Amino acid sequence: MKKTSIVGKNVRKLDSVEKAMGAATFTTDISLPHMLYGKVLRSPYPHAKIINIDTSEAEKHPGVEAVVCYKNTPRVKFNTSATSTFTIPPLQPVEDQYVFDSVVRYVGDEVAAVAAESMEIAEQAIKLIKVEYEELPAVFDPLEAMKTEAPLLHGQCKEGRNIPGEKIHMEMGDVEKGFEEADEVFEHTFKLPVQKQAQMETQAAVAKVGVDGRVTIWSTTQTPHPSQRILATIFGLPYSKVRVLNPPYIGGGFGVRIGLSAKAEPIAMALAMQAKKPVKVVYDRKEDFIASDTRHSGYVTVKTGVKKDGTFTARKMRGLLNAGAYCSWSAETPGVLGAMGLSVYRCANQMYDGHSVYTNTTPGGAMRGFGNPQAMFAIESQVDIIAEKLGLDPLDIRMKNMMKPGDQWVLPYKCQSSGLEECIKKGAAAINWDCRGKVEKGSTKKRGIGVGIGSHVSNAWPFCGDYSNAYITIHQDGSVLLATGVPDMGTGTITTLAQMAAETLGISFDKVSVTFADTESTPFDIGSHASRTCYASGIAVVAAANDAKKQILQYAAKKMEVEEEELQIENNNVLAINNPEKQLPLNKVAVDAHLEGQQFIGVGKIVPENAPPWLAHFAEVEVDTETGKVKVVKLVAAHDVGKAIHPQIVEGQLHGGLAQGIGYALSEEIKYNDKGQQLNDGFHKYMLPTAVDIPELEAIIVEAAEPSHPFGVKGVGETGLVATAPAIANAIFNAIGIRFFEIPITEEKVYKALLNKENE
Amino acid sequence: MLKDYVQPKTVDGVLASLRQGNARIIAGGTDLMLDMKAGKTEVEKLVDINCVDSLKKIEIVDGSIIIGAAVTHQEVATSKLIQEKAPVLAKACRTVGSLQIRNTGTMVGNVINAQPAADAAVALIALGAVAEIFDENGISYLPVEELYLGVGQSKIDSSKQLVTSIKFPSLQSGQGSAFVRLAQRGALALPMLNVSVVVTLSGDKVDWLRLVMAPVAPKPVRATEAEKMIQGKQVNEETIIATANAVASQANPRDSALRGSGEYRKSVLQTLVKRGLIEAFAEAQK
Known part of the structure; x- marks a missing residue:
């Protein structure tokens, strides 16, 4: 890839001064x-x-x-x-x-x-x-809500009692044949809690x-x-x-x-x-x-056929999610759950069935990961069980089966790049994987190391429609206004989009301003979700910048009496590639054009493909066997993000995702009483991890460039918690030899499981 | 509806302000403001005690430590005097809420709010602390242990009475203390369990022990049977385990949908007691 001067650099974020000074405005300020x-x-x-x-x-x-x-x-x-x-x-x-x-x-x-x-x-x-x-009459559990005696929340649904939208079915190869070829078949059901975005x-x-x-x-x-x-x-x-x-x-936002x-x-x-x-x-x-969407609770069942050497021959998954009282994203989430669950490992014979069920609870909707964390808690726990049973190293079984570019999968787009192997190797080194099982185990505080891998998307297609537009306007002084419809909810969107615009145009970063998230000043954009902004909106911004650049070069070519193809813009100057002495400052070009009645206005209109980011998470935990308390000692997250436009922003995304993943694994849950009331209804009762609960976090950036994006980018907004819970659960298994099929893994659950194990 | 907010400079001024209208004392307000907002407490006048200089002291007088009513949790937690002479209390105050709450909420307020597992109260009871109370009849004294009426109910009526300070003997050599707590996260969490221990050794034998545990009843509970049992015993592992086992008979934690089953807490309580005893003995033997 061409050497870049702005992309890949930790430039000062465009919103940083406003936010640091308390001057940034939010809806609550209006x-x-x-x-x-x-x-x-x-x-x-x-x-x-x-x-x-x-x-x-x-x-x-x-x-x-x-x-x-x-x-x-x-x-x-x-x-x-x-x-x-x-x-x-x-x-x-x-x-x-x-x-x-x-x-x-x-x-x-x-x-x-x-x-x-x-x-x-x-x-x-x-x-x-x-x-x-x-x-x-009210019903709170999705399994109960499908029974004939359950009350109907929204009249008859075409797919079954209280089932919103369409049931999802995905299939590849011949699953039954795959199970026949297997030496061993594993089947487990996992239960997932209601998690809150807590933005x-x-x-x-x-x-x-x-x-x-x-x-x-x-x-x-x-x-x-x-x-x-x-x-x-x-x-x-x-x-x-x-x-x-x-x-x-x-x-x-986190999807809420x-x-x-x-x-x-x-x-x-x-x-x-x-x-x-x-x-x-x-x-x-x-x-x-x-009264605002949560992550879907529910059940995920995974059945996997394996050869003695660890090769997967068949996988069958079922996802059953609690939609809550209104559909929101309940028709799509089971689809992403299945599609992501089936796409991390190469397996010729796969099948998924999933849907949501209405109940009289707060609606389940979009939350960072969108079905994927539910899928991967189940799959990565089971892969660990398989490795244990077959006597394989958890890393080896993953490396053996992991998806590689060119492999067939259920998704309608191609896997064109993967840095997963590098993620696993670098992450393993950072957590000292070689010491796994050899760590000194105290009598009451037991340590363990675990791993979880995964993938995600870089936009919403094919689960929903997805496209982006952007405008680039060159002012008469050569500075730039970028108009994009996506919000910046703290993810650094406007900074990374401006970096890509500046890099493409060959102008300095401080000359770019951005108008964003406004239906009146920006062209249509789906918005900030599905880890799509840097990827999909980024492609539109680059297209708009290229369009504007073409207009600039066409105009300058005439002025400079050079062929358009021989011109380039570098450091705010239009110059001849083979004769750099021949150059015109961009502000001169822009103001000349203005005096002749022309403004350079670039338009980018794109429909993105999609691309899988890859990730490997490693956790080291310490379990207090006398209280059941689990302490996360260290988390390592190695992510293939294709290209980190702004490495600090990428690390921030990963750290935030990891923190949310720790909560998902160990403490966060909204429970209900028998009257349908939410028991955990605020920060006092909902156990988000605090700063003192977050251990050392190590984010490792891996860059396997993605061909479907002009700078090689893949999504990173959601990946930070996709495999955090299973990495922690697998580390707990490594520490105390107990497998949990339900999260959050609270101190009481661990304590009771330890007692049961002792009594066996 | 709140109509007035006054800031007297003396204890007499506080009592005088309380006599007029539906008034109530405010110190840190970290509980009171929430109750007022939720409509649980109706007040016309708030009497702020933070301008009374005599209430802002932490001092040692004739071997007794005195902590004023306007002293915050954070001031207690970071006081060199408390860290040296009553470490159990410094540790307890350090676990309350978050830094922001500890900087605002007062230790005496924590006691008077009368929650079953108020961390400072649990430590103060183990220290044998006594509250100094002013009202229109003059001064009176009550052990912190006896201030509780029920869940969230104190004998202190903050519309008529002012606790000016809390006093307890400072720990001497041969004495040790410990505060052990189990919570769902490292800050901003009510305890699932907390235990305070103060012990006096003579030689390698236990002279006396005060052991307080919560929330295992509507108020912090003295494990009196265990305290009796351990008296005169040799300091060793056997004694520690026997004492830890003995506390269960006096602990009846409720099932909490939010903070764990009673069964779990009762069982883990013994671990916390054991850890508290080990720590306190070690400190006493230093």
Whole structure:
């Protein structure tokens, strides 16, 4: 690859000064003249019919300017997730919810909302709304919800009782034949918990309705353009009359707002339309926990046929996820779970079946990894079991079976590059794999080392539609404005996109500014999700930059009397490649063009292929056998990211993912009581690891360039937690010889398992 | 509805302010503010005690350590005096909440908030601490152990009374202490279990032991039977194990959907006690 001067460098992030100085604005910071505050009344029941709702007292309360419920809001069904805007036919989007409905389907479901002069008044007013409920039977477990006696949450579904969307089936080769060829067959079922994104900024939106009917929504969405379409559709407006933007920052996301920010946008909009004043809706942390998508809980079963030498002959997987009360991403997540689960290892005979099931719990939706961490906890635990049984080194069995470029797999795109072997080797060295099993084991504190590998995607296709656009405008002084529709939710998007633009154009990084995440100033982009931004939006930015560059060179060629092909832009100068003395500064070229009535405007319009990033995670743990407490001593994550545009950003992504993975493995879970109430409803009760729980983290960047991206990039946003939980679980096995089929692996689970083992 | 916020400069001023209106004392406010926000506590006037200089001291007087009501957890945790003369308390205060909470919340507030496993209270009971209480009838004294009425309920009525300080004898040579805690994460977590130990040895025999455990009942529990049993015993592994086994009869932890089953906690309690005893004995033998 050509030597780069900006790409691959840790340039100063474009948002760093604003954020360090506390000047960066987020939705929660927005304040407009005459702005009102919205508050939502939520269901105390997991499943109930609203027999009567009386809002008159709330309406009369001084300071209240709007009250909305199912009676005075659009009866248009939608899906809060962006999936409804890019589901590829013949699949149909599942649209199963209203802004408000006369039936509530989980504890926290929206019943009504109030807009008032202050948050205090709004909080008082929602208590004045009288609601008469008729409780309906409720169901909380996906297995129970498929039984004939289970209540139907959304009427008859075509694929089976309470099953949203289509069941997923993938198949390759002949699975039965593969199992016949096997020397041994292993089958295990794994149980996965509800994990919460726990992003810093809660769901929020501010809606303003102009006197001409145009609507502006500032919100925390990760996908302004698809959200524009969802909102315009609900309220029956032309898309062009609805502007959705970030202001311009989002306090994290991790997938929780791919589409709407739960229902913050439509509720703020409904209230603003009625009050004829701007309305701000900011979820408190409890609302964010109970009434905003989570990671899917569920069950994953893996059956694998193996030859004595460790070669996989067949694999059959089944994924069953808890959709919760509304579909959100529940039609797509089982697909990614299966596709990723089947694509890490080469195996000629594979089959996957999976789907979600509605229950009366908080909807499951997108969260970093999107089904993949569920799949890989199961698969990587089982691969470890197989290695143990066959007496193979866990690294050897993985190296033997791992996917390589050119191998056949279930995905409709090719695996064109892989640095997985390098990841495994470098990661193993960093964790001292050779010492595994030889570590001094104290009497009550036992140490172990484990590994987990995996892959992911670099955009959403083929699970959803995926494409990107970008504009590049060259100002008269040779500086550049990049317009891209994707948000920067803390992932460094605008910096890496600007690096690619500057590198492509041959200009210095500090000359690039970016307008982003605004439906009015940027062309359509799917948004920030599916680890796609640096990859897919990056391809569009490079295309736009190349388009602008071509225009510049065409113009300069005439001026300089040199063939266009002989010109290049370097360090803000247009110069002849073979005669560098012949050059013109870019600002001169741009201003000359301006005086002759021309601006260089590059447009990038691309449909990306897809590319697998590769990863190997290694964990060292210490298990306190007298309390069951597991301490992670060290984590190593070696990732093939294709090309690290900004290595520090890549490391930051990996560190964050690892921390989230530690929580997934050991402590994070939202549990329910028998009344359908979420027990872990805030940071006090939800055991996110804190800074003192995070061990030494070592991120190793491997770069096996990806041919489908101009700079060789692959996705990195989600990979950090794909195989963290199984690496930790496998290390626990190595320490105490106990296998866990359910996460989180809490101290009590470990303690009880140790007692059981002792009693055996 | 909160209407007034006053900051008296003397103890008398605090008591005078309490007499007017529906008033209540605020020190760090880390619990009170949450209760007020949640509507659990209705107050018209808050009487801030942080401007009373006499309440901000950590001092040693005639072998007794005195900690004022406005002293924060972090001040206790980082005090050289406490680290040397009552390490069990420094360690307990160090485990409360997070640095931000420890910088704001007071140790005495932790006691008066009366949670079953208040870390500072568990340590103070092991130290045999006594609270000095001012009200309109004058001064009175109550052992911290007796301040609990029930879960979240203290005998101290913060709308009428002010605990000015808590006092306990500093540890001497031949004495040792320990604080052991099990929680779901390293900070910002209520304890699944916490244990405090203070022991006095004479030679290689146990003179007396005070052992406090929580949350195994609505308030911190003195393992009195184990304390009795160990008196006069030789310091050795056998004694430690026998003592650890003896605490179970007085511990009845509840099942908690959030923080583990009673069965688990009862079983692990013995490990914590054992570890506490080993640490305290080692310190006493130094």
